[in-house]
Amino acid sequence: MKKLSLVTKIFIGLIAGIVVGILMQSVPEVATTYIKPFGTLFLNLIKLIIVPLVLSSLIVGTCSLGDVKKLGRIGGKTMLYYLFTTAFAVTIGLVIANLSNVGAGFSIPTDAVVETTEAPSIVDTLLKIIPTNPFKAMVEGDMLQIIAFAIIFGAGIMGVGIEGKGKILFNFFDATADVMYKITATIMEFAPIGVFALMTPVIAVNGPAVLLPLLKLIVVVYAGCLIHAIFTYSTTVAVFAKISPIKFFKSISPAMLFAYTTASSSGTLPINMRCVEDNIGVSKSISSFVLPLGATVNMDGTAIYQGVCAFFIAQVYGVDLSISAQAVIILTATLASIGTAGVPGAGMIMLTLVLESVGLPLEGIALIAGVDRILDMARTVVNITGDAACSVIVAATEGELNREIANS
Numbered sequence: 514m515k516k517l518s519l520v521t522k523i524f525i526g527l528i529a530g531i532v533v534g535i536l537m538q539s540v541p542e543v544a545t546t547y548i549k550p551f552g553t554l555f556l557n558l559i560k561l562i563i564v565p566l567v568l569s570s571l572i573v574g575t576c577s578l579g580d581v582k583k584l585g586r587i588g589g590k591t592m593l594y595y596l597f598t599t600a601f602a603v604t605i606g607l608v609i610a611n612l613s614n615v616g617a618g619f620s621i622p623t624d625a626v627v628e629t630t631e632a633p634s635i636v637d638t639l640l641k642i643i644p645t646n647p648f649k650a651m652v653e654g655d656m657l658q659i660i661a662f663a664i665i666f667g668a669g670i671m672g673v674g675i676e677g678k679g680k681i682l683f684n685f686f687d688a689t690a691d692v693m694y695k696i697t698a699t700i701m702e703f704a705p706i707g708v709f710a711l712m713t714p715v716i717a718v719n720g721p722a723v724l725l726p727l728l729k730l731i732v733v734v735y736a737g738c739l740i741h742a743i744f745t746y747s748t749t750v751a752v753f754a755k756i757s758p759i760k761f762f763k764s765i766s767p768a769m770l771f772a773y774t775t776a777s778s779s780g781t782l783p784i785n786m787r788c789v790e791d792n793i794g795v796s797k798s799i800s801s802f803v804l805p806l807g808a809t810v811n812m813d814g815t816a817i818y819q820g821v822c823a824f825f826i827a828q829v830y831g832v833d834l835s836i837s838a839q840a841v842i843i844l845t846a847t848l849a850s851i852g853t854a855g856v857p858g859a860g861m862i863m864l865t866l867v868l869e870s871v872g873l874p875l876e877g878i879a880l881i882a883g884v885d886r887i888l889d890m891a892r893t894v895v896n897i898t899g900d901a902a903c904s905v906i907v908a909a910t911e912g913e914l915n916r917e918i919a920n921s
């Protein structure tokens with residue numbers, strides 16, 4: 514019998530999870546008690562590798578870029594693509610929310626619980642990027658700080674010289690990154706079971722009863738995600754990297770499926786790296802720079818979600834959002850998505866920042882909290898797809914794309 518591919522196996526796990534979840538709707542506590550722990554175990558295994566992987570691969574990625582000029586150029590291209598596509602993503606979210614009247618006809622349930630978190634200010638967020646103590650950042654898993662440290666450290670090794678004194682450090686982190694990939698590959702063998710165990714309780718707990726009243730919001734967020742993925746990524750990948758969009762999406766489909774079930778960009782990072790390197794031919798130095806950065810700062814799906822949700826909450830509370838208020842949303846959602854961690858639910862916390870910027874009631878978050886996981890899964894897929902698209906484009910424009918693999 515032909516061996517099933519990883520994506521097929523994960524897909525089977527996903528479908529099985531949905532079916533079993535539906536069957537267990539009357540006993541959601543059984544799914545949460547007995548099945549969820551296997552999903553959590555799987556997620557923990559993935560999380561275990563994130564900090565060492567991001568640190569080592571970004572250090573290696575940075576110093577293997579060769580010189581500071583190249584680092585600046587690639588860093589510039591990457592950030593430009595990330596910022597531009599994210600701003601475009603919020604815009605798509607707002608346009609489709611306007612056109613569909615996403616919040617119309619929804620009445621505020623009286624039992625809505627107010628549970629919000631104070632959003633940090635933008636200046637604070639920016640200042641906190643540079644860690645005063647890199648070890649503390651690693652212990653606490655502060656990804657933005659780890660990224661900043663890794664890039665600075667990598668640039669330092671480059672300054673000392675990879676062939677000189679820096680060699681031992683380069684080899685050390687290079688080996689560490691390889692070990693992390695190896696561990697990832699082993700953990701991925703269990704992905705179908707992990708995905709099944711993550712999916713079942715989500716469906717069992719959030720059955721149709723919870724979903725129906727907010728169905729329109731879900732459809733609009735999913736539609737926004739789909740439009741952005743198909744339009745923005747297909748076009749940019751085809752134009753800038755000269756790669757067929759079908760080839761692109763097919764190549765990263767295991768990562769997309771994985772992101773859908775785990776709702777974590779960081780957790781999907783190792784598999785995303787494998788997909789773009791092995792299936793599209795992106796060089797290791799580009800993927801290990803662009804992807805860890807993207808998994809933390811580039812969140813197009815989150816931006817779409819924030820745009821749609823801000824509009825939804827405005828409509829539900831009868832607030833008219835002017836064009837200038839919507840422009841403020843585009844700006845804050847772009848910044849908020851940069852500060853969003855690549856973990857489940859982070860985008861909802863950062864939504865408070867967006868709501869605050871235009872004076873919308875934070876209580877609105879309570880309305881969407883019940884279905885947030887369903888929205889989170891879709892936005893995470895878009896988040897990691899944007900990272901992959903950027904890595905392909907940067908690699909292509911730098912001549913670091915293996916055309917034999919890319920055009921096969």
Ligand code: ASP
Pocket residue numbers: 776777778779812814815853854855856857858859860861889892893896
């Ligand atoms: N879960 C998302 C991610 O990891 C972040 C979010 O909550 O929007 O990409």
